[in-house]
Amino acid sequence: MLLLTVIALVAWHFLGGGGQGKPARNADSAAQPVGVATIATTDLHVLLNGLGTVTPLASVTVKTQIAGQLMSVGYQEGQTVKKGDFLAQIDPRPYQVALEQAQGQFARDTALLKQAQTDLKRFETLNRQNSISKQQYEDQVYLVQQDQATLITDQAAIDSAKLNLAYCHIVSPVDGRVGLRLIDAGNYVQTSDATGLVTITQTKPMTVIFTVAEDNVPAVAKGMQAGPLPVTLFDRANTTQVAAGTLQTIDNAIDTTTGTVKLRAQFANDDNALFPQQFVNAQLLVQTVKGAIAAPVAAVQQGAPGAFIYLVKPDNTVAVQLVKTGISDSGMIQITDGLKAGDQVVVDGSDRLRDGAKITIPPPPGSTPDQVPAKPNGAKAGHKG
CATH class of the missing domain: 2.40.420.20 (conserved putative lor/sdh protein from methanococcus maripaludis s2 fold)
Structure with a gap:
């Protein structure tokens, strides 16, 4: 009886009983x-993304080149200055005295040279007449040459004194933004001071150094041959555009520890959106397929x-x-x-x-x-x- 039941169930299954096979056949046709x-x-667009740091073209720590008392400070913290603008004044009086001494020595030695030259003319006449010894004449020739060399030394002393006077008047070496004041008027400054007087950072134009993988170097180099490559900067969150500029150069070597190469891009920064050492995301446009x-x-x-x-x-x-x-x-x-x-x-x-x-x-x-x-x-x- 059990065997007949099993045979019946198997036959019912293969004949399609219960409709279990129909959905499978209809699934492919649906x-x-x-x-x-x-x-x-x-x-x-072929775009390369890299992490970058805003790096100024020039960041200068202004130090004194002579020792002396700081008489006045001519800038305010955060001020934008131009190249040649007055920054500070060191007491010039000691160097003015040194200049006058050098000028006095120069005048004295000039008179001695003229006297020696006059004597040499007389000795030349006497030497032709054999009225003096040849040695005496030659000594006078060498004395004139010594006095001429002394004048050169005196002139160098005058120039050095004038240079020190110029160093007393400190001006900005670059265009840029002045940092926080590092020293106040009244202090005695020396060339050995480590901190300097003030720091000036150039902000216009501004550059950004970022990295790309070494595998992308050939494509970047090829793109630069066709013209400047655009670079777009985004903020730390990589959501807001900060600035747009162009690629300037590729570093001369690949960093073997990271397998990347550094690139420098330049930006006008007229709106002062870029700040030194700011972190940014750089996007380099290498190629456009139209x-x-x-x-x-x-x-x-x-x-x-x-x-x-x-x-x-x-x-x-x-x-x-x-x-x-x-x-x-x-x-x-x-x-x-x-x-x-x-x-x-x-x-x-x-x-x-x-x-x-x-x-x-x-x-x-x-x-x-x-x-x-x-x-x-x-x-x-x-x-x-």
């Missing part, structure tokens, strides 16, 4: 809802034969289409072979598809059936495959 996109031509055939990145699948997409056919089916890809930019990827402008591809729901599968394209949210064609690529509405 049209799958998918999202599609139309292939178009657009400009794609009129590229582009597809959404989500449309490209990877399989055993390589990259492929599901191409929407006019009969509401899809076909597997092998493609070759290029650069990607902002969610779009370049298709170098396999598609043309106007083709429709599946961008959502491709995991449920196979070659030749039937699809349906849901209408966009908020649209009415009359506004949405039932067939892709201009097929007749209402036709069912």
